[in-house]
Amino acid sequence: MAQIELSAIRKSFDGTDVLKGIDFRIEDGEFISLVGPSGCGKSTLLRIIAGLEPQNSGQVHIDGRPVDAIRPSARNLAMVFQSYALYPHLSTFDNIAVPLRMRRLSAIERLPLLGKLLPARRAKERHIRADVEGIAEQLDIAPLLRRKPGQLSGGQRQRVAVGRAMVREPLAFLFDEPLSNLDAKLRVHMRAELAELHRRLKATFVYVTHDQAEAMTMSSRIAVMMGGELIQAGTPAEIYNDPDDIRVAEFIGSPKINVLPGRIRKDAGIDVLGTALKLSCHAATGECRVGVRPERIDVGAGPFSGTVVHLENLGAEAFVHLAIEGAGLRLIARLADVRHLPAMGSSVAFGFASDAVRIFDPAGKRIEIRLEQPERIREPAHV
Amino acid sequence: MSYAHPIPFRAILRHVLLIAGAALMLAPFIWMISTASKPQTEIFSSELHLIPHQFALAENLREAFAKANLLRFLLNGVIVTISIFVLQVMVALPAAYALAKLRFHGRETLFALVLFGILIPPQATAIPVFLMLHKAGLLDSYAALVLPFTISVFGIFLMRQxxxxxxxxxVDAARMDGISEFGIVWRVMLPAAIPAVTAFGIFSVVAHWNDYFWPLIVLNSEQLRTPPLAVAHFRNNEAGTSYGPLMAAAMVIIAPLVIAFLFAQRRFIEGITLTGIK
Known part of the structure; x- marks a missing residue:
């Protein structure tokens, strides 16, 4: 298993910088998600690790060994693609066997007709068969081995693609948005399966996705990328609760974090919508942005008020969309108790605890705050 | 109750036109079969009739096979068309792969040159190619029939598309699995491109089986003649033109293509729709 180290990776296509100097270290056995909006360079970074794309500058080390001049197959990484990229003319068995055949058979033994006659090939084929069948057993695709990819469902193809990656026992697995072609239900199911696979194999997983839910639910660590830069890396809980940058805060979490316009006063206190928050900071006076997660907004009591303009009742929870008069602003609050929902159009009071607040400067960087006193303690503070 | 639609006038007109067109296309073909089945006396009779009074197809065929070595010519046709096709595929697939999937400087320029190559009619390059074959001492050989056609710009274009x-x-999955670039062409791209290769094969085989111009220029020896050339030479035999055996020979040489078409009709039509060329 492997540790992957990226140093100062830069890449540009036709003069556009796609990666602007990525430094990152992926530890052995980690499940790391590279997450970000489309076009942030996460797939390019994965392809650079795989060796499918050469970087303009910077180095990739796998287990301390530089691999920049090494062909993709020699890096001994396995990749699962968004489109699965199964060979359409080969059966499931042959698809999974391809990496083994390429590695274990000589060029002559691989020849279409002649190769089959060689006695050495027959022995090797027996080993390959055993390996492929073992993998198929693990992934529950043994009954599908004779079928062609065209006869498989999306989830089955996905498993075959994972099987083809597993069979070669790679140093690390690279996943390029492998679940995005599946329907919602299957995606949730495969999420659990992949996480389980990671626990079982204890291999290094590098997983690219634009879906923050996938990143949150599976990974041991998340690296958030925006505009060709790696903005923040940390455990899912760190990323969610302690975003360094407002873009991270907005990208992670669904529904999105609420952002209110705030003002840092001369005495280091902070005003939001004309109300002073019970906290202070060291930053320069002026505009700031105040982020509060939907589940940290308490509807029913508080210094603010808004009109209910939309209700989304999901059964187990509900989201209330509040319009704030005069500010041209909309907030989303999560209600855990769906039996007592405010009426549409009614005006409700709301507030939030001081420790629920994350403050960002106008450039989007996080500002550290000091709580003056616990306003209300309703639940144990996060983090 | 009846839902009988009045047959629209336009539909009738369309069918009449199509039938007329088909009849026009088929007429020479039917005339060929008719002539091949008539004895000499009926061919030159003044009255016009399609069905011969006396069937002489067997005699005409026997005479055709006796007068010329038709089987040899058919074999020549097979050797030449198959060699051309195989070599064309061996050149076109790697070239098309490079133009479609590899990134290198000048790729677009090279592709523009390929497109430009399609515009050049083979007759325009006939004399230089003839001279080159002459210098190489290859005239009047299978090589002269095959070599000039091994690089098919149309094939490269079609496969690239x-x-x-x-x-x-x-392609990336194949690279990760350790397949070399040439391996990708033959193990991954070729199986994926079988419909396109078939379509190209049909065009290539039909064009070179029926080619009259090039074999006429480069061949002298009788034993190398391709089928169309053989039929044409038939006419010039000192014995004068005997149309019955001539038409019988023509039937024999087009038979392989017609039979192949009947067997692969669906593929044939797929191929034409794939290329969008009529």
Whole structure:
């Protein structure tokens, strides 16, 4: 298993910088998600690790060994693609066997007709068969081995693609948005399966996705990328609760974090919508942005008020969309108790605890705050 | 109750036109079969009739096979068309793969040159190619019939267009699995491109089986003649033109293509719709 180290990776296509100097270290056995909006360079970074794309500058080390001049197959990484990229003319068995055949058979033994006659090939084929069948057993695709990819469902193809990656026992697995072609239900199911696979194999997983839910639910660590830069890396809980940058805060979490316009006063206190928050900071006076997660907004009591303009009742929870008069602003609050929902159009009071607040400067960087006193303690503070 | 639609006038007109067109196309063909089945006396009779009074197809065929070595010519046709096709595929697939999937400087320029190559009629390059074959001492050989056609710009273009539709992920997966670039062409792209290769094969085989111009220029020896050339030479035999055996020979040489078409009709039509060329 492997540790992957990226140093100062830069890449540009036709003069556009796609990666602007990525430094990152992926530890052995980690499940790391590279997450970000489309076009942030996460797939390019994965392809650079795989060796499918050469970087303009910077180095990739796998287990301390530089691999920049090494062909993709020699890096001994396995990749699962968004489109699965199964060979359409080969059966499931042959698809999974391809990496083994390429590695274990000589060029002559691989020849279409002649190769089959060689006695050495027959022995090797027996080993390959055993390996492929073992993998198929693990992934529950043994009954599908004779079928062609065209006869498989999306989830089955996905498993075959994972099987083809597993069979070669790679140093690390690279996943390029492998679940995005599946329907919602299957995606949730495969999420659990992949996480389980990671626990079982204890291999290094590098997983690219634009879906923050996938990143949150599976990974041991998340690296958030925006505009060709790696903005923040940390455990899912760190990323969610302690975003360094407002873009991270907005990208992670669904529904999105609420952002209110705030003002840092001369005495280091902070005003939001004309109300002073019970906290202070060291930053320069002026505009700031105040982020509060939907589940940290308490509807029913508080210094603010808004009109209910939309209700989304999901059964187990509900989201209330509040319009704030005069500010041209909309907030989303999560209600855990769906039996007592405010009426549409009614005006409700709301507030939030001081420790629920994350403050960002106008450039989007996080500002550290000091709580003056616990306003209300309703639940144990996060983090 | 009746839902009988009045047959629209336009539909009738359309069918009349199509039938007329088909009849016009088929007429020479039917006349050929008719003539091949008539004895000499009936061919030159003044009255016009399609069905011979006395069937002489067997005699005409026997005479055709006796007068010329038709089997040899058919074999020549097979050797030449198959060699051309195989070599064309061996050149066109790697070239098309490079133009479709590899990134290198000058790729677009090279592709423009390929497109430009399609515009050049083979007659325009006939004399230089003839001279080159002469210098190389290859005139009047199978090589002279095959070599000039091994690089098919149309084939490169067609395969490149098809390869463009093969997902890049598949190529990347093959690279991850350790397949070399040439391996990708033959093990991944070729199987994915079988419909396109078939379509190209149909065009190539039909064109070179029926080619009259080039074999006429480069061949002297009788034993190398391709089928169309053989039939044409038939006419010039000192014995004068005997149309019955001539038409019988013509039937024999087009038979392989017609039979192949009947067997592969669906593929044939797929191929034409794939290329969008009529």
């Amino acid at each position: 098809f390869f463009k539709t093969v997902p890049d992920d598949l």
